[in-house]
Amino acid sequence: MAIKDMEMFKDFSNIELAKLLGKLDKVKGQAGDMLFEQGDPGDSMYLIESGRVELFSQKQDGTRQSLASLQDGDTLGEMALLTNEPRSATAIIASESVLYYIDRETFDRLVIEQPQISSYFIRLLSQRLVSTNGRLQASKEAKAQWVLHEVELLPALLRDFLFTCACLPSVRDDLLKHLFGMTIEEADQAYAAIGRFVQQDVERDSVHMRPEIARVLLDILPQRYGERQQQLWVDQALNYYRTEGDWASMVEVYAARNEWELALDVAAIAAGEVVEKAEMAAEAALAESERQQQIISQALRRCPDELLVARYAVLWAYVRYCVEHAPEAGLAIVEAALDQRGAAYSAQQLTTVYEWGADLCRKLGRNQLALEYLQLASQPRCRARGRPSATATKASVWPSRCWPEARASASPQARGGLVIAAAGWA
Incomplete structure (x- = not known):
């Protein structure tokens, strides 16, 4: 595709195009050549005159996931250039290609000298934002449908088990045993896929609901159980933690609900215990109080x-x-x-x-x-x-x-x- 036919330069006059061509570098590439890699500095962009370029995201396990296939007239690399962020994807030439290369200095000069370039990128960013939001919404809806389908397959007790986990920032294993007669391990034995809903914290002997799943469950909780059920489960958890002297878990619950005065009331009790046990030189008890205090302090970072x-x-x-x-x-x-x-x-x-x-x-x-x-x-x-x-x-x-x-x-x-x-x- 000739440069004059590219969307980015469609408003340029012939004289402006001639000047532009004098500022651009033309490069050729073969299939398999890498233009840039995810994480590289975003210091340039490319315009495809002919050929095809594939974009990939790099997963943590080293594999690649295909994102898009670009061809004649498309641009790539401009987002990192605009945001000054590292490359968010890897670009590999898929077939013999001819591209125009624009470095940062040339790009900045073009934006200043040619107002229509700025207009083009504003339109481009708007289109991509709409497209991204659409994909995110579709993904969110698909996830919600999957969660609802899986939850409906569960026995009533396990459904309540999961909804309770969704109501709390973390749930101690013994609380689950107290409320439902089963630990997370026993629930997993009854329903092997339970691990897809919750994550275990071995150090604290607790679990927490995966955030994206918790949001879905909390959205449908009022319809399924009524407005008061969430508060009932929260109150049951708070009463249990109070009986056990688990001030840290209580503070976490109040902090998650932005009930800061109540969180601070409980934190004051915990702080008093640290002083008391330090004065008594009760090392084991002091260590537990200090552990709780760390959790409390982390929760209070948002206070x-x-x-x-x-x-x-x-x-x-x-x-x-x-x-x-x-x-x-x-x-x-x-x-x-x-x-x-x-x-x-x-x-x-x-x-x-x-x-x-x-x-x-x-x-x-x-x-x-x-x-x-x-x-x-x-x-x-x-x-x-x-x-x-x-x-x-x-x-x-x-x-x-x-x-x-x-x-x-x-x-x-x-x-x-x-x-x-x-x-x-x-």
């Missing part, structure tokens, strides 16, 4: 800052988790605490919050800011309720060899780091 910083006991436990696992998130919540609640904290609590900031900054290598936090922690009770200035992050890096001396110059409380948090819990 609105203004709610979390208002619960000092929960904030203490959350920051302890962040120091080891998510220091950036920890520093963000410390700054939110000082901005939103600094004036409401007691002197001892405020000292502890500053120490958290110092420890988190140290963890992140922001030593100058860590020093400012330590200085605030060591000041008298009348210090201002605030956080170090934002400019501190731009200051020169404080040498790490100075850290011990700086810690020694701080107050006894500051030298205790996060350990003091237990004393400031109440």
Whole structure:
């Protein structure tokens, strides 16, 4: 196909086409030649003058899945060029082909000099978005039909079993035994395909419903069981977890439902247990409490800052988790605490919050800011309720060899780091 007949250039005059041809490189390829591979930088695109090119997606097991077959007049590679993202597919020439090659510099110049190029890509992106949405909707509907068909084949007890799993973020095996008289292993023996609906978490001895299946089941749950059944199953799970002292699972349930005040109420109980068991030196019990606290802190990552910083006991436990696992998130919540609640904290609590900031900054290598936090922690009770200035992050890096001396110059409380948090819990 001549370049003047291609959709991309149909609005070009003969003079503009002549200028364009002087900027493009023409390349020839044989069957089997690879133009680009999935994951490559998206720094160019191709126009097919003649021939055929196949697009494939690369699966994790190394096999390829055919996506499209392109021929005369088609373009390829433009999406990565437009989005500056890596290639989303692999392009292999299927028959002897002649193509025009456009690199990024040439493309950018064309877009600036030729407004009709921009119009073409706007139309192209719109068409592809509509096409993609159509395919996704068709895939979603097909998946829903499959789920409904498979669920209808189950005995009533197993159907309830699956709908309960869909209502909860995760379900302990012993809860399933309590509610339905069978564990996930026993359910799998009764219905071999149960594994297609749920995934097991061996470490926590629990299961969770695959998200795409949970969405289908939750959509049809009100029609099948009525509006109140979902809440009934959730309440049964919460009551069981409360009896078992499984605060982590309770927080997960409330967090999944965005019931943050209730989630924080339970998280406060769990935080209190960590302090209590640490003081008792009950190592086995403390280890279990710490395990629960990790799960709780992960669930609270989505909690609105203004709610979390208002619960000092929960904030203490959350920051302890962040120091080891998510220091950036920890520093963000410390700054939110000082901005939103600094004036409401007691002197001892405020000292502890500053120490958290110092420890988190140290963890992140922001030593100058860590020093400012330590200085605030060591000041008298009348210090201002605030956080170090934002400019501190731009200051020169404080040498790490100075850290011990700086810690020694701080107050006894500051030298205790996060350990003091237990004393400031109440």
